[in-house]
Amino acid sequence: QQPVQSPQAVILREGEDAVINCSSSKALYSVHWYRQKHGEAPVFLMILLKGGEQKGHEKISASFNEKKQQSSLYLTASQLSYSGTYFCGTRPFGNEKLTFGTGTRLTIIP
């Protein structure tokens, strides 16, 4: 079952902040975040493991709430280059399956 992301789409002006949420119905071992530009392969942003979080990029960070089986991606002072579709990927305990969410389309306008 795919994790659910919200919102489905968001439009921001350059410099504004955004939060993208990811929710799973299963207990998670890890959460991955990726960004995909149109027609291209997804690019890794960061991974969050049980018991901690890992910051992958400046101004882009994430949190992982294991009890609630949720993760959030925070983009601060957004830049035009942040535009794209963001996906969370989840791996449950004891399973190598990596399932991606429904995606959040982020558009940054000048």
Added chain:
Amino acid sequence: SQTIHQWPATLVQPVGSPLSLECTVEGTSNPNLYWYRQAAGRGLQLLFYSVGIGQISSEVPQNLSASRPQDRQFILSSKKLLLSDSGFYLCAWVLGTANTEAFFGQGTRLTVV
């Protein structure tokens, strides 16, 4: 360094024709391998994944099959394509023994006509 190759980049096939997409990984051993499909404007749907040679887990009953004849080779096949098989197919690998990032191939855009 590790690299992933996926081909072809684009493919136009008639309905009812067979399909074979190949993905190979270099620079690592015993990777977990994944096939995803992305319909236009949609999310990434997991089709198959494999944790070793000959070990295939199927996620969605469909017109497709997968095989892993070698440690670093993953093949997606179909005997007879349907219009609904059109989409962007992505292969990915993850280091098998660690919970690390997934590396994606450049994808194959398949159009069934």
